[in-house]
Amino acid sequence: xxxxxxxxxxxxxxxxxxxxxxxxxxxxxxxxxxxxxxxxxxxxxxxxxxxxxxxxxxxxxxxxxxxxxxxxxxxxxxxxxxxxxxxxxxxxxxxxxxxxxxxxxxxxxxxxxxxxxxxxxxxxxxxxxxxxxxxxxxxxxxxxxxxxxxxxxxxxxxxxxxxxxxxxxxxxxxxxxxxxxxxxxxxxxxxxxxxxxxxxxxxxxxxxxxxxxxxxxxxxxxxxxxxxxxxxxxxxxxxxxxxxxxxxxxxxxxxx
Numbered sequence: 001x002x003x004x005x006x007x008x009x010x011x012x013x014x015x016x017x018x019x020x021x022x023x024x025x026x027x028x029x030x031x032x033x034x035x036x037x038x039x040x041x042x043x044x045x046x047x048x049x050x051x052x053x054x055x056x057x058x059x060x061x062x063x064x065x066x067x068x069x070x071x072x073x074x075x076x077x078x079x080x081x082x083x084x085x086x087x088x089x090x091x092x093x094x095x096x097x098x099x100x101x102x103x104x105x106x107x108x109x110x111x112x113x114x115x116x117x118x119x120x121x122x123x124x125x126x127x128x129x130x131x132x133x134x135x136x137x138x139x140x141x142x143x144x145x146x147x148x149x150x151x152x153x154x155x156x157x158x159x160x161x162x163x164x165x166x167x168x169x170x171x172x173x174x175x176x177x178x179x180x181x182x183x184x185x186x187x188x189x190x191x192x193x194x195x196x197x198x199x200x201x202x203x204x205x206x207x208x209x210x211x212x213x214x215x216x217x218x219x220x221x222x223x224x225x226x227x228x229x230x231x232x233x234x235x236x237x238x239x240x241x242x243x244x245x246x247x248x249x250x251x252x253x254x255x256x
Contacts, residue, residue, distance in 0.1 A: 001103070001133045005096055012096055012141075014041030039078065039142035044187075045095050047079035052090035055082075062240070074237060075244030078143040080187030082237055099141055102149035107132030109152035116159040146186035151195040154179035155202060161222045162206055173226030180230025185237050 005012045012034045016022040018041035034040075051061035051073055061081040064073035074081040088098045111128035115121065136148055157176025164172040183192035203223055210216050231238070 001138075002096070002100055006100075011093070013093055014038070014045045014095060018042065035141040036139050037142045037144070040095065040145075043078040044080070044141070044143050045089060047073060047076070047081070048086045048089040048098075049094070051079045051081035052087045055087065056090065072240060072244045072248075075240035076248070077189060077237070077241055078187050080143060080146060080185065083146070083182070083185040083187060085186075095141070099137070099145065102146060103132045103137055106134075106137070106149040106152055109150075109156050113152050113156040113159060116156060116163060143187040144191055145188075147183040147188055147191040147195055150179045150183045150186065151198065154183070154195060154199045157226065158199060158203055158206065158223065161226065162210075162219055164222075173222055173229065176223070176226035177230035177233065180227060181233040184231075184234040189241065 004010050010028075014034075016025065017033060018038050047064065050064060050066065054061040054073075060074075061079070062072065062074050064071045064076065064079070073079050080086045085098055085101055088094045088101065091097060107128040110131040111124045114124035114127055119127075131152065134148070137145060153175055157173065157179050160175055161172045180196070183195055186192070207216050207219060210219070
């Protein structure tokens with residue numbers, strides 16, 4: 001799905017398209033850009049690279065020193081400042097590596113989720129490949145892209161909770177908690193919220209299929225525990241975000 005960029009035939013680096021620094025750029029075979037939203041360069045790449053550079057120099061990326069007299073970097077969210085994969089953006093063509101890694105995570109956990117539902121392996125492989133190349137990944141490479149990769153992990157985590165094996169030594173909630181936390185750290189809370197709503201619907205559907213009331217209560221407690229732990233792990237970014245939000249300029253998203 002990314003062969004046109006991986007092969008070097010075309011370069012998707014937002015720096016070349018959006019910075020105004022590129023010279024002697026060859027015209028495209030087909031006119032247009034690689035994404036519907038240029039924030040893949042203005043926020044995801046520029047702020048992500050700044051955050052990654054601060055981490056690599058041993059600093060916590062709380063602050064954007066290049067925005068006017070300074071502005072919150074972690075609390076601004078779209079920088080994904082403390083998201084582990086953001087370090088990839090500091091590399092040459094890092095945004096492409098970042099996106100491919102997230103697509104791979106999305107496809108892999110879609111496969112694992114469907115295998116948990118006893119779907120044939122070949123169907124799960126096809127579904128994983130399709131979700132790894134979904135429309136939002138193809139068209140919106142700004143920070144909206146990031147949390148989507150963890151929705152299948154969230155669903156897989158739910159199934160691990162509901163299908164807990166007594167032989168397993170790994171806590172059943174761990175994947176669910178990690179998916180919640182990584183969704184929030186990855187930089188776009190609106191998408192993370194939509195993922196969480198879908199997960200809630202799936203939990204309700206799956207609990208409705210359990211006949212024993214005692215088992216339903218036990219599983220609700222496990223899901224709640226996983227949710228609380230996931231949100232707790234996200235405390236650094238949530239505190240920064242929620243304390244900055246009342247003072248932030250959020251454009252057309254304010255009011256009702």
